Amino acid sequence: MxxxxxxxxxxxxxxxxxxxxxxxLSVCVVMxxxxxxxxxxxxxxxxxxxxxxxxxFGFVSGFTALILLVKRNDGGPKHxxx
Numbered sequence: 001m002x003x004x005x006x007x008x009x010x011x012x013x014x015x016x017x018x019x020x021x022x023x024x025l026s027v028c029v030v031m032x033x034x035x036x037x038x039x040x041x042x043x044x045x046x047x048x049x050x051x052x053x054x055x056x057f058g059f060v061s062g063f064t065a066l067i068l069l070v071k072r073n074d075g076g077p078k079h080x081x082x
Contacts, residue, residue, distance in 0.1 A: 023069055031062030 038054025041047070 024066075027062050027066050027069065030065055031058040034058035034061070 034057045035051060035055035038050035038052070041050040041054075
């Protein structure tokens with residue numbers, strides 16, 4: 001293996017890692033934003049249940065997105081069997 005091939009492999013691994021980090025961060029945002037929106041709504045309306053509903057909805061939708069993301073797994077490196 002020459003240096004050019006090693007650099008390409010390292011670049012490929014880094015791009016896959018960055019792709020997964022962005023996917024996981026987007027799932028985190030999906031989990032947290034509904035709860036924060038519910039908290040804002042509770043403050044504006046003087047209620048106390050939108051925060052809880054928001055976080056429950058965020059939890060369910062976030063884990064659903066995470067499960068679909070892991071099942072799809074189209075960003076993983078392809079092994080050549082070497």
